[in-house]
Amino acid sequence: MPYPQNMHSSRPAPKADTNQGELAILSQIRARAAQTASTSLRLGIGDDCALIRPRLNEELAITTDLSIAGRHFRLDWHQPESIGHRALARGLSDLAAMGALPVAAFLSIGLPRELTTSSERRASWHQRFLDGLLALAAAHKTPLAGGDLSESPIPLADIVLIGSVPRGKALLRSSARPGHLLYVTGALGGSAAGLACLAELAHSAKPRSARPTPPRIPRKLEALLAPQLYPQPRIAQGLWLQRHGLASAAIDLSDGLSTDLTHLCEESKVAAEIDASMLPIHQAATQSQALHGGEDYELLFTAPAAARIPKKIAGVPVTRIGRILPARANRPTVTLITPQGREPLQARGWEHFS
Ligand SMILES: [Mg+2]
Numbered sequence: 049m050p051y052p053q054n055m056h057s058s059r060p061a062p063k064a065d066t067n068q069g070e071l072a073i074l075s076q077i078r079a080r081a082a083q084t085a086s087t088s089l090r091l092g093i094g095d096d097c098a099l100i101r102p103r104l105n106e107e108l109a110i111t112t113d114l115s116i117a118g119r120h121f122r123l124d125w126h127q128p129e130s131i132g133h134r135a136l137a138r139g140l141s142d143l144a145a146m147g148a149l150p151v152a153a154f155l156s157i158g159l160p161r162e163l164t165t166s167s168e169r170r171a172s173w174h175q176r177f178l179d180g181l182l183a184l185a186a187a188h189k190t191p192l193a194g195g196d197l198s199e200s201p202i203p204l205a206d207i208v209l210i211g212s213v214p215r216g217k218a219l220l221r222s223s224a225r226p227g228h229l230l231y232v233t234g235a236l237g238g239s240a241a242g243l244a245c246l247a248e249l250a251h252s253a254k255p256r257s258a259r260p261t262p263p264r265i266p267r268k269l270e271a272l273l274a275p276q277l278y279p280q281p282r283i284a285q286g287l288w289l290q291r292h293g294l295a296s297a298a299i300d301l302s303d304g305l306s307t308d309l310t311h312l313c314e315e316s317k318v319a320a321e322i323d324a325s326m327l328p329i330h331q332a333a334t335q336s337q338a339l340h341g342g343e344d345y346e347l348l349f350t351a352p353a354a355a356r357i358p359k360k361i362a363g364v365p366v367t368r369i370g371r372i373l374p375a376r377a378n379r380p381t382v383t384l385i386t387p388q389g390r391e392p393l394q395a396r397g398w399e400h401f402s
Pocket of ligand 1: 141142145299300302
């Protein structure tokens, strides 16, 4: 059942262990979504379609990401707030990689019935999922403008994000050229290091109920787990690069540096070399996690050697890690320079939970 269609937005207070029906959930989502707004969104939830009015000379950037339990998150590892945050972060990160400004998000969710059960003392799983998603949406002024809801044997969330970018100014994967330098924002490998820690916590936790329940996170581990549980999409950094016209190509690091750099090289028909000693490895991560870990949601971008790239963009460090080379028949797509010499870097971004 799609969200909108003339539902009134007040929600009855849930009774003890209420299994909320779809209508109640939809009206709840609508009421909460109404608290977010953007100037380009003319009409949000409430009609058959949302209406978006792009400004003159702007193009719309559109991306979709599916998150499935057991594949992209685990009910016995991730708190529901984190799962909501991560679902939206994946889409926002794609907008950041294009240098786009978020305009609206659309969320379709499939949930087993028990995840919609709440009591006076305890919010339901789906309410906590929305808490996480809407907090990140508010931080990036991204209104939830529609979606769909269905009962499903496994939890899943599909997020569609619409962004806007001045015509012809989107950052593409396909325009890196030999001689351009390679940069990344932030630190690499933190998400994979956090995931390894989360897995340990989950395995050593005593089961607290028959249902899969994520482990409690000790306060001293919150910072270490943050890149995995609450990754920050680099919207401000992508916008800065787009507005200053300094980046020649960009991609976000969702699958891992080795895999995403290979994508960028293939789209640009070039090769690349990166210097292991220059990588901004997260303090908790290994070099392998930084190269292949994935889910860091940092930006990887190229710029001509003459471009003046600052050391920080909107508060996030930027590090030069290598350069673009011409593609040659006998040259690997990506080469890693180490103290021992040069070696081909295979694309082996981590396949979580596979
Ligand atoms: Mg992407």
